[in-house]
Amino acid sequence: MRRLLMLSAAFCLSAPAVLAQGASGSSGPMVISISKLDCSRVISHTPSADVAYQPGVDVRGKRVVSADADPKQAEFARKVLPEVLEIPLTINPLTYNKAKKANKNKEEAAAAVAANTTAIATAQAQGTTLNTQLTTLNTQKTALTNTYNTDTAAIVAITGGAGETDPGLLRVRAARQATIDNTYNSNLSSINSQIATVNSSITANSNTVATLQANDTTLRQDYTDTNMATEGTLAGLSAKGLDSTQMKVGTVKYDVARNTFTFNGEPMLSEDQRALAEACSRRGVKAGGRR
Structure with missing residues (x-):
């Protein structure tokens, strides 16, 4: 039932x-x-x-x-x-199948436009998020480099300055410099890797937005054509006097x-x-x- x-x-x-x-x-x-x-x-x-x-x-x-x-x-x-x-x-048994198919085609065309529009908005929002992430990473990279330069200058200052020639002080300077170099290089490598990943994602996302925007024109034209075809089908059925069956x-x-x-x-x-x-x-x- x-x-x-x-x-x-x-x-x-x-x-x-x-x-x-x-x-x-x-x-x-x-x-x-x-x-x-x-x-x-x-x-x-x-x-x-x-x-x-x-x-x-x-x-x-x-x-x-x-x-x-x-x-x-x-x-x-x-x-x-x-x-x-x-x-x-x-x-109405005479017009049911044709009318149903025509209306279904129209609904599917409208749904395709709506889905593509939503996809564009989602991709654009993702692009904004990715650009924000890139800005944050570049800021972190700049801060890391500034900290490294400050720490290096401090080591030189406490080990006799730039003109120091004492072997003992120079060994201490080299050991301390190696420590901050290892930390800096590790952190810099991590940030650069993240920047590369985000840049790759931004490129892919931009391509996606471009494709979706190109599809939008095609899908909207398809909807217009389908809508006209649907109206034509329904009008044709009505003209034959089948509406009252x-x-x-x-x-x-x-x-x-x-x-x-x-x-x-x-x-x-x-x-x-x-x-x-x-x-x-x-x-x-x-x-x-x-x-």
Whole structure:
């Protein structure tokens, strides 16, 4: 039943909610066509197999005051509103496949443009991040070199200065210089490696942005062409007078007194409700709260 509900609901929502001509007599059920509003009411209902409406009794079986503030109005509603509402679910079998394919092509073209636009924004943001990383690394490299030069000058100063010739002081200077040289070279190598990696990433990211921007023009033209083709297909189907062809695939019945739904005589379980809700959602109908 799930597949049938999803199929039928998806194609019945465009019809306005009007009383069907030639409905059964006054003692029989009222037959209406389902609209988006009808659909939203159906999918907002949450049936339970063991719960039936009992006037004047709450869900715990306790007596409650009737919600009918105006007895006359309630009586009038009972006379006007039928005991069972029937909502026939129909599709157009002659135009279904062609119309569905045309609309699907249009949706896919639009989705491709949207996805590419998102990819461009993501790549550009990544480019900004990479450039920030590069700036930070270059700043660290400059600071490291400045510190190294300062430390080297300090070693020379405490070991007799630039003109010192004493072998002992020169050995001390050489040992200390070797220590700071090892630390400096290790840190400098690490920073240079990171700079190289970031530069490589920036180049690759720039190429990606360029490719995506080039694709944007192509994808937008594809969408324009697909949209025109879709409109042409739908207009062609309409011109042939196929829009009004209908085939009934089932009937949803709502028992007003019991507050229950059935589809083709079978109770609508939670799975059926979800299937109908999904089909309605694709056509822009969202389930509302209880009323």
